[in-house]
Amino acid sequence: MTEFSTTNLTTIIDLLGTLAFAISGLRWASRKEFDLFGAYVIGFITAIGGGTTRDLLLGVTPFWMEDPKYAIVTGVALIAVLIFKRRIIKLDKTLFIFDTVGLGLFTVSGIDKALELGFPIWICIIIGAVSGSVGGVIRDIIINEVPLLFRKEVYALASVAGGIVYFVCYQFSGFHPYHEIFAVITVILVRRLSVKYHFHLPTLKSFDN
Amino acid sequence: MTEFSTTNLTTIIDLLGTLAFAISGLRWASRKEFDLFGAYVIGFITAIGGGTTRDLLLGVTPFWMEDPKYAIVTGVALIAVLIFKRRIIKLDKTLFIFDTVGLGLFTVSGIDKALELGFPIWICIIIGAVSGSVGGVIRDIIINEVPLLFRKEVYALASVAGGIVYFVCYQFSGFHPYHEIFAVITVILVRRLSVKYHFHLPTLKSFDN
Amino acid sequence: MTEFSTTNLTTIIDLLGTLAFAISGLRWASRKEFDLFGAYVIGFITAIGGGTTRDLLLGVTPFWMEDPKYAIVTGVALIAVLIFKRRIIKLDKTLFIFDTVGLGLFTVSGIDKALELGFPIWICIIIGAVSGSVGGVIRDIIINEVPLLFRKEVYALASVAGGIVYFVCYQFSGFHPYHEIFAVITVILVRRLSVKYHFHLPTLKSFDN
Numbered sequence: 001m002t003e004f005s006t007t008n009l010t011t012i013i014d015l016l017g018t019l020a021f022a023i024s025g026l027r028w029a030s031r032k033e034f035d036l037f038g039a040y041v042i043g044f045i046t047a048i049g050g051g052t053t054r055d056l057l058l059g060v061t062p063f064w065m066e067d068p069k070y071a072i073v074t075g076v077a078l079i080a081v082l083i084f085k086r087r088i089i090k091l092d093k094t095l096f097i098f099d100t101v102g103l104g105l106f107t108v109s110g111i112d113k114a115l116e117l118g119f120p121i122w123i124c125i126i127i128g129a130v131s132g133s134v135g136g137v138i139r140d141i142i143i144n145e146v147p148l149l150f151r152k153e154v155y156a157l158a159s160v161a162g163g164i165v166y167f168v169c170y171q172f173s174g175f176h177p178y179h180e181i182f183a184v185i186t187v188i189l190v191r192r193l194s195v196k197y198h199f200h201l202p203t204l205k206s207f208d209n
Numbered sequence: 210m211t212e213f214s215t216t217n218l219t220t221i222i223d224l225l226g227t228l229a230f231a232i233s234g235l236r237w238a239s240r241k242e243f244d245l246f247g248a249y250v251i252g253f254i255t256a257i258g259g260g261t262t263r264d265l266l267l268g269v270t271p272f273w274m275e276d277p278k279y280a281i282v283t284g285v286a287l288i289a290v291l292i293f294k295r296r297i298i299k300l301d302k303t304l305f306i307f308d309t310v311g312l313g314l315f316t317v318s319g320i321d322k323a324l325e326l327g328f329p330i331w332i333c334i335i336i337g338a339v340s341g342s343v344g345g346v347i348r349d350i351i352i353n354e355v356p357l358l359f360r361k362e363v364y365a366l367a368s369v370a371g372g373i374v375y376f377v378c379y380q381f382s383g384f385h386p387y388h389e390i391f392a393v394i395t396v397i398l399v400r401r402l403s404v405k406y407h408f409h410l411p412t413l414k415s416f417d418n
Numbered sequence: 419m420t421e422f423s424t425t426n427l428t429t430i431i432d433l434l435g436t437l438a439f440a441i442s443g444l445r446w447a448s449r450k451e452f453d454l455f456g457a458y459v460i461g462f463i464t465a466i467g468g469g470t471t472r473d474l475l476l477g478v479t480p481f482w483m484e485d486p487k488y489a490i491v492t493g494v495a496l497i498a499v500l501i502f503k504r505r506i507i508k509l510d511k512t513l514f515i516f517d518t519v520g521l522g523l524f525t526v527s528g529i530d531k532a533l534e535l536g537f538p539i540w541i542c543i544i545i546g547a548v549s550g551s552v553g554g555v556i557r558d559i560i561i562n563e564v565p566l567l568f569r570k571e572v573y574a575l576a577s578v579a580g581g582i583v584y585f586v587c588y589q590f591s592g593f594h595p596y597h598e599i600f601a602v603i604t605v606i607l608v609r610r611l612s613v614k615y616h617f618h619l620p621t622l623k624s625f626d627n
């Protein structure tokens with residue numbers, strides 16, 4: 001039963017993450033004036049880029065090639081963006097929210113997959129961060145910006161924090177679906193609070209000074 | 210017999226596509242003043258980038274690692290560019306033609322390979338578009354431009370149109386080498402006509418207005 | 419015994435190369451004012467990007483996922499950079515030296531791995547150059563610069579030269595650890611001398627003149 005509900009939870013987490021990241025990609029496509037097809041593609045790449053990199057590293061077939069759900073959800077995101085445009089604008093922090101939720105959801109589904117394949121904890125945490133943040137990095141590279149990940153904001157670090165919470169729970173009480181939710185909440189909270197209180201790590205000052 | 214001629218046709222398509230894309234990469238290398246070695250590398254990456262991404266997604270050894278033909282054809286392209294420079298300049302739309310022909314040829318060889326491995330039709334169409342356009346995307350990322358694919362021009366969409374034609378033919382009369390030719394012609398026509406008549410998809414207008 | 423010392427030598431070469439490339443990545447992170455986490459990530463990507471691309475092309479699990487040494491060495495590099503900052507500045511050509519040594523070391527470990535998997539010599543030489551230079555290319559793409567590789571400097575070509583020396587030795591006297599050292603020295607010398615005497619290949623002049 002636990003396995004059953006976990007599978008369901010993982011699927012739901014994956015689809016919500018896809019929706020969130022696709023919308024974040026579409027919003028950038030809108031800013032950069034991509035056409036509808038280019039917008040769909042960048043939404044799709046943002047949504048699946050992290051998971052695809054994860055799957056290539058893990059040596060398994062990319063998840064979106066085994067299930068049309070992810071391509072369909074990206075289509076739904078595009079339609080939603082076209083219909084609810086104004087409402088999405090009114091939510092001032094939409095982009096931020098979607099990006100952060102997607103980061104949390106994909107971190108956890110990445111950890112789940114690496115764990116299932118028997119990788120050690122430190123690899124699972126890295127794979128979680130890769131799943132959560134590489135889609136956004138590829139998006140930023142394509143739109144020709146220095147990836148958000150490396151600029152002064154807590155991003156992949158939030159993902160790592162979520163991974164650590166996941167495994168601390170895991171150590172204490174074995175696997176339990178609630179851990180996934182704790183980990184997602186950790187990622188969202190760490191990123192949200194760090195932005196709210198302008199917390200960021202110090203920069204590596206130039207050697208040249 | 211059909212199988213024999215198909216194998217031959219696929220090889221010829223692949224080599225012509227390689228030549229076309231290598232020349233398109235070399236032309237960009239020339240504009241950006243890369244040296245001869247850098248030019249060869251960017252020509253090679255443009256030519257094999259799409260097929261390599263296809264093969265990594267499909268989980269097979271990249272095609273150019275099993276056959277030196279592709280590396281040699283890129284060398285031939287470099288020599289041809291050095292020798293016939295003036296004549297290639299005189300053909301005003303060379304870059305466009307080569308890029309479009311390469312797109313058509315690689316789309317079809319990508320579909321063929323995914324189909325052979327038993328993937329469903331929608332994946333084959335995506336893989337065809339990946340094979341046809343990712344080489345150019347990697348080229349554009351390396352030369353530090355926003356990829357052509359996402360700017361206002363029908364590009365990967367032409368590839369998708371070719372893929373659809375391929376499978377419509379396939380549905381009606383099973384596999385036949387002529388379908389590949391129909392599909393290549395579709396890709397070239399869709400791109401050519403869309404440029405000629407300035408057709409492009411609407412952009413996803415900014416949410417911020 | 420030869421096998422034993424070779425394994426050791428390969429490990430040492432790999433770790434030194436990792437250290438060298440991580441420091442080169444960290445130096446760029448410092449220039450671009452990345453935060454400490456972003457700096458670690460770019461150092462790690464610079465260090466493992468070439469080897470990871472090699473392993474994906476070869477169809478094996480990326481080396482750093484089977485051994486935490488590489489992630490740890492990158493951490494050591496970060497700490498070293500933070501502690502010895504001033505001394506590293508005083509060595510005027512640090513960045514160049516580290517980049518060149520890393521190129522040489524990774525070229526050889528890449529050739530070793532491809533050879534072990536039974537690939538033909540020309541693939542081994544390409545894989546060596548990929549191992550040595552793709553980490554730097556990914557680094558340059560992320561920091562949004564046209565990769566060093568394609569600009570007017572002998573870089574991946576030095577790697578190819580090292581690969582050729584490796585196989586010339588191999589032809590004459592079979593496998594011997596000294597060949598690896600000869601090849602590394604070749605890479606370093608070719609790059610060093612080409613910079614010292616301002617040697618570079620001619621550029622592919624624009625077709626548009």
